[in-house]
Amino acid sequence: xxxxxxxxxxxxxxxxxxxxxxxxxxxxxxxGVAESDVESWVRGACxxxxxxxxxxxxxxGGRIVGIRGRAEDRVNHGRxxxxxxxxxxxxxxxxxxAPLIRQGGxxxxxxxxxxxxxxxxxxxNLLDTKGPLSHGFFTSGQLMIEEFYTLATIxxxxxxxxxxxxxxxxxxxxxxxxxxxxxxxxxxxGSYTDVDDCDALFLFGHNVxxxxxxxxxxxxxxxxxxxxPRLVCVDPRRTKxxxxxxxxxxxxxxxxxxxxxxxxxQLIAVGYVDREYVxxxxxxxDELAAATADATPEWAAEICGVPAxxxxxxxxxxxxxxxxxxxxxxxxxxxxxxxxxxxxxxNLHLLRGMLxxxxxxxxxxxxxxxxxxxxxxxxxxxxxxxxxxxxxxxxEELARLWNVDPLVIPHWSPPTDANAMFRYAEQxxxxxxxxxxxxxxxxxxNLNRIRRILSGNQCFVVVSDAYRTETTELADVVLPVALWxxxxxxxxxxxxxxxxxxxxxxxxxxARSDLDVWIDYARRLGLADRxxxxxxxxxxxxxxFEAWKAATVGRPCxxxxxxxxxxxxxxxxxxPCNDTAPAGTERLYTxxxxxxxxxxxxxxxxxxxxxxxxxxxxxxxxxxDGRAILKTTGxxxxxxxxxxxxxxxxxxxxTVFHWHTRTKTKRARQLQDAAPSxxxxxxxxxxARLGVGEGDIVRVTSRRGAIQAPARISHVRxxxxxxxxxxxxxxxxxxxxxxxxxTAWDPISKQPEFKVAAVNVQLIRHGDGPAPAPTNxxxxxxxxxxxxxxx
Amino acid sequence: xxxxxxxxLLAAAEQTLADSYVTVSQGHADEADVHYTCAxxxxxxxAHVEALAPVTARYTDRREPEPERLRPDGLxxxxxxxxxxxxxxxxxxxxxxxxxxxxxxxxQAAAGARDRELIDTVAGCHGQxxxxxxxxxxxxxxxxxxxxxxxx
Numbered sequence: 001x002x003x004x005x006x007x008x009x010x011x012x013x014x015x016x017x018x019x020x021x022x023x024x025x026x027x028x029x030x031x032g033v034a035e036s037d038v039e040s041w042v043r044g045a046c047x048x049x050x051x052x053x054x055x056x057x058x059x060x061g062g063r064i065v066g067i068r069g070r071a072e073d074r075v076n077h078g079r080x081x082x083x084x085x086x087x088x089x090x091x092x093x094x095x096x097x098a099p100l101i102r103q104g105g106x107x108x109x110x111x112x113x114x115x116x117x118x119x120x121x122x123x124x125n126l127l128d129t130k131g132p133l134s135h136g137f138f139t140s141g142q143l144m145i146e147e148f149y150t151l152a153t154i155x156x157x158x159x160x161x162x163x164x165x166x167x168x169x170x171x172x173x174x175x176x177x178x179x180x181x182x183x184x185x186x187x188x189x190g191s192y193t194d195v196d197d198c199d200a201l202f203l204f205g206h207n208v209x210x211x212x213x214x215x216x217x218x219x220x221x222x223x224x225x226x227x228x229p230r231l232v233c234v235d236p237r238r239t240k241x242x243x244x245x246x247x248x249x250x251x252x253x254x255x256x257x258x259x260x261x262x263x264x265x266q267l268i269a270v271g272y273v274d275r276e277y278v279x280x281x282x283x284x285x286d287e288l289a290a291a292t293a294d295a296t297p298e299w300a301a302e303i304c305g306v307p308a309x310x311x312x313x314x315x316x317x318x319x320x321x322x323x324x325x326x327x328x329x330x331x332x333x334x335x336x337x338x339x340x341x342x343x344x345x346x347n348l349h350l351l352r353g354m355l356x357x358x359x360x361x362x363x364x365x366x367x368x369x370x371x372x373x374x375x376x377x378x379x380x381x382x383x384x385x386x387x388x389x390x391x392x393x394x395x396e397e398l399a400r401l402w403n404v405d406p407l408v409i410p411h412w413s414p415p416t417d418a419n420a421m422f423r424y425a426e427q428x429x430x431x432x433x434x435x436x437x438x439x440x441x442x443x444x445x446n447l448n449r450i451r452r453i454l455s456g457n458q459c460f461v462v463v464s465d466a467y468r469t470e471t472t473e474l475a476d477v478v479l480p481v482a483l484w485x486x487x488x489x490x491x492x493x494x495x496x497x498x499x500x501x502x503x504x505x506x507x508x509x510x511a512r513s514d515l516d517v518w519i520d521y522a523r524r525l526g527l528a529d530r531x532x533x534x535x536x537x538x539x540x541x542x543x544x545f546e547a548w549k550a551a552t553v554g555r556p557c558x559x560x561x562x563x564x565x566x567x568x569x570x571x572x573x574x575x576p577c578n579d580t581a582p583a584g585t586e587r588l589y590t591x592x593x594x595x596x597x598x599x600x601x602x603x604x605x606x607x608x609x610x611x612x613x614x615x616x617x618x619x620x621x622x623x624x625d626g627r628a629i630l631k632t633t634g635x636x637x638x639x640x641x642x643x644x645x646x647x648x649x650x651x652x653x654x655t656v657f658h659w660h661t662r663t664k665t666k667r668a669r670q671l672q673d674a675a676p677s678x679x680x681x682x683x684x685x686x687x688a689r690l691g692v693g694e695g696d697i698v699r700v701t702s703r704r705g706a707i708q709a710p711a712r713i714s715h716v717r718x719x720x721x722x723x724x725x726x727x728x729x730x731x732x733x734x735x736x737x738x739x740x741x742x743t744a745w746d747p748i749s750k751q752p753e754f755k756v757a758a759v760n761v762q763l764i765r766h767g768d769g770p771a772p773a774p775t776n777x778x779x780x781x782x783x784x785x786x787x788x789x790x791x
Numbered sequence: 792x793x794x795x796x797x798x799x800l801l802a803a804a805e806q807t808l809a810d811s812y813v814t815v816s817q818g819h820a821d822e823a824d825v826h827y828t829c830a831x832x833x834x835x836x837x838a839h840v841e842a843l844a845p846v847t848a849r850y851t852d853r854r855e856p857e858p859e860r861l862r863p864d865g866l867x868x869x870x871x872x873x874x875x876x877x878x879x880x881x882x883x884x885x886x887x888x889x890x891x892x893x894x895x896x897x898x899q900a901a902a903g904a905r906d907r908e909l910i911d912t913v914a915g916c917h918g919q920x921x922x923x924x925x926x927x928x929x930x931x932x933x934x935x936x937x938x939x940x941x942x943x
Binding site: 130131133134412413414419420423424427428429430607609610611612613636639743744745747 | 821822823824827828831873922923925926928929932933936937940941942943
C-alpha cells in the first residue's frame with residue numbers, strides 16, 4: 001500500500017450517481033509482520049474520527065500488529081484514513097499502568113485500593129455535607145455506549161447530579177440542538193449513502209478532507225466519476241474541498257449566519273421553495289420569510305467579505321438541484337450564533353423538501369467517534385434516550401427503568417453544560433470533578449483559566465486517562481484506563497451507524513476499562529435502587545448494552561433490535577433498529593413526520609437569539625404535531641471583533657494527521673513526523689504587511705494570552721489567522737492555540753466560540769526554514785516549492 | 792393626556808434598564824454568558840429609547856404633570872458571589888418586567904389612539920423586551936439550585 005501520509009485519501013475508485021461505492025480494502029501491518037503472522041483479526045470500528053469505519057484489528061502475540069478496513073461495512077467499504085491506519089500505534093507507548101495519587105504536591109504511583117478509597121472518601125464526604133450538586137462528571141466523545149449509559153445511571157439515577165457533560169460540548173453540541181430546534185429531537189436525518197445519489201453537495205464550515213478522510217474519499221469518487229455533483233464550500237481557508245468546489249465562499253470567520261440568512265432569503269426571493277412540502281410538513285414559514293426579508297445577497301456580501309454574485313450562485317445551485325446533501329461542522333458549530341446558523345442549513349432542506357429520500361439529506365456532523373452516544377445515553381445535553389427533562393412522563397419512564405424515585409433524577413433545568421460546570425468548579429460549588437477520556441487543559445478555551453481551576457484546592461479532581469496529559473498533571477487522583485480494542489463496547493457514528501468493537505488485547509499493567517472503574521465506584525459508594533438492589537444493576541459490557549436497549553425502546557434512537565452477535569456478523573447497522581426495522585433504518589423522516597409531537601419531543605426549543613427556553617405551554621399552543629419548525633434570528637457580530645489593537649480574526653482548527661490533543665497520534669511515528677509541532681497560518685497579504693516570511697517566528701497575542709510559533713504563509717483569507725489546536729504548551733514557550741481563545745458560547749448549544757478571537761501578530765525573528773506544517777492539506781504553503789520538513 | 796406620561800416613563804425605564812444591564816455586564820464579567828448577553832440587551836434597550844423619541848415628540852404638546860415616583864431606580868453597583876449574581880438578576884428581572892408591561896400598556900393606548908407609527912414601534916421593540924424577560928427567567932431558574940444549595 002502507498003504511504004497514506006503522502007496519499008492521504010488513497011487511490012480513486014470513481015462511481016456514478018446511483019451506483020454503489022466500490023470496495024477498496026486498506027491495510028497496514030507494522031514492519032516485519034506478514035499477513036501469515038497474524039493470529040487473529042478482531043472486529044470493530046475505528047475510533048479516530050466520527051466516521052466510524054468498520055475495521056479488523058490484527059493481533060499477534062497478545063499485541064496489535066496492524067489493521068484493515070472491512071469491505072462489507074456500509075460506512076467505509078474497506079477504506080481507512082491515515083489516522084485510522086497509523087494512530088493505534090500510539091496506544092503502545094507511554095501508557096499509564098498504575099493509579100497515581102497526589103502526595104505533598106506530587107503525583108506518585110499507588111494501587112487501585114488506595115486510589116479508589118481516596119476517590120470514594122472525598123465523594124462520600126461531599127455528598128453527605130453538600131449534597132449531589134457538589135459533583136460533576138466531564139467525559140468524552142470517545143467512550144462506549146455501555147460506559148456512557150452506566151455513568152448516566154450512576155450520576156443521574158444514583159447520585160442525582162445534573163452536572164454531567166462531555167467534551168462533546170466543544171464539538172457536537174450544536175448538531176444536537178439544531179436537530180432539536182428543527183425536528184424536535186436529536187438524530188441524523190440523512191445517511192452516508194446519500195452521497196452516492198446526490199447531484200449537489202454543500203459543505204458548511206466542514207473541512208471533511210482532513211476531519212473525515214474516508215467520507216471525503218467517497219465524495220471525491222463521486223466528483224471524479226460520471227455525472228458528478230456540483231459542490232459548494234463555505235470555509236475561510238482554501239481547503240482541499242474548496243479546491244474542488246463549483247462555488248467557494250471564503251467568508252470572514254464569524255459571519256456564518258449572515259450568509260445563511262442570505263441563502264434562505266434568496267431561495268424565497270427566486271421562488272425555489274417547494275410550497276407543497278412546506279405547507280404540509282413545516283410551521284414557521286412566514287416568520288422565517290420575515291426574518292430574512294432584508295438579508296439580501298448584497299447585504300451579506302458586505303458582512304461576509306465575498307461577492308454577492310457568489311452567494312447568488314450558491315443559492316442557484318441549491319435551488320436548481322434535485323438531490324442535495326449538506327454537511328455542517330465545526331466552522332458553524334464553534335461560532336457565536338452556532339445553533340441559528342446550523343438551523344438555517346436544516347431550513348434550506350425543509351424549504352426545498354430535500355430530506356428523507358435518496359440523495360437528499362442533511363449530515364450535521366459530529367467531531368468524535370462516540371459523540372452521538374454521549375448525547376443519547378445521558379452524559380450530555382439530554383436525559384437518556386433523548387428524553388425531555390421538561391416532560392414529567394419522560395422522567396417517570398427513566399425512574400421506572402432504574403427503579404428510583406423520580407425526585408432523584410435532576411430535571412428542574414437542562415443538564416448542566418461544560419462551561420457552567422467549570423464555572424462551578426472555579427467557585428468551588430462543584431468540589432468533586434471527575435474527568436474521563438479527555439484533556440481539557442489543552443482543549444478548553446482560555447487555558448490559563450482552565451489550568452487555574454483544575455490546579456486549585458477548591459475542587460478535588462479525578463482524571464481517568466490512558467496517558468499522562470496536561471490534565472492529569474493537575475489532578476488529585478489519576479486512574480489508568482483501557483483504550484480502544486482493550487475492551488468491548490459499542491458506539492455510533494455520524495450517520496447513526498452502530499458498531500461493536502470487540503476486545504482484542506489486554507490493557508497494559510493495572511489499567512482497567514472505564515466501565516469497570518465506574519461500577520467499582522458505584523459499588524463502593526453503595527448506590528442502590530428503591531428496593532436496595534445495586535445501581536447500576538449490571539457489571540459487564542453486554543449487560544450494560546442490554547440495559548441501554550431497554551432504555552431506548554420506543555424512542556427515536558431505538559436500539560432494541562440490535563445484539564452483539566448481529567453487530568459482529570454484519571458490521572455497522574443504523575438505528576433505529578427494532579421489530580419493525582430489524583435491519584436498521586437508512587433515513588429518518590421519509591414520511592415528513594418529525595419528532596415534534598409534544599409527548600415525544602426531546603425539547604420544546606429555544607429563542608434562537610437569546611437561548612431562553614420555550615415553555616411546554618407555549619410549545620403546545622403552536623400545535624406543531626409532527627411538523628418541522630422553521631426558525632432563525634438576525635445576524636449579530638461575533639463576541640469579539642477586530643479593532644485597532646487586535647486587528648486580525650484568529651480561528652482554530654484541525655489537521656488531518658492529528659487527533660485532538662495528540663495523546664495517540666503524537667506517539668504514532670508516521671503521523672507525528674507529518675505534523676511535528678505548532679504553526680500558525682497567515683494570508684499572503686497580512687504576512688506582507690507584517691514583514692513575515694515563511695517559517696518566521698511570530699507571536700500571536702489576544703486579550704487572554706500569547707503564543708509563539710513559526711508562520712506558514714497559506715491560502716487562508718486575508719485578515720484571518722489560523723492555528724491548529726492539537727498542540728499543548730511546551731516546556732518553555734506557550735504554543736497552545738487555546739491560550740488565545742475567548743470564554744463565550746452559543747446561547748442554545750452552549751458550544752464555545754473557537755472561531756473568532758481578536759489578535760495581533762508580531763514578527764519575533766526570522767526562521768531557519770519552512771514552518772513544520774503539512775504541505776498536502778489546507779495548510780499548503782503559497783510557495784509551492786516548499787515541502788514538508790517532516791517528510 | 793397621559794400617553795405622553797407613559798412614553799416618558801417607558802423611555803426612562805428603558806434607559807435605566809440599559810444602564811443596569813451595563814452595570815451587571817461589567818460587574819459580572821466572569822460570568823461569560825451574563826457578560827455578553829447583558830451587553831447585548833443594553834444595546835437593545837438603548838435602541839428602544841431612540842425608537843421612542845420621534846413618537847414621544849408628537850405628544851409632548853399634550854404633556855400632563857407626572858404622578859409621584861414615576862420612574863424606576865436601576866442598579867448602580869453589583870453584588871458579589873453567586874448569590875449576589877442571582878439577586879442582581881432578580882433586580883434586572885423586576886426592571887424588565889416593568890418595561891415589558893409598560894410596552895403592553897402603551898401598545899393598548901396606541902391601538903386606542905389609532906397611532907400607526909406607535910403601533911409599529913411597539914411591534915418592533917416589545918418582542919425583544921419579552922425575550923429579555925424570558926432569558927432572565929431561564930438563567931435564574933438554571934442557577935438557583937446551585938446557588939441556594941451549594942454555593943458559598
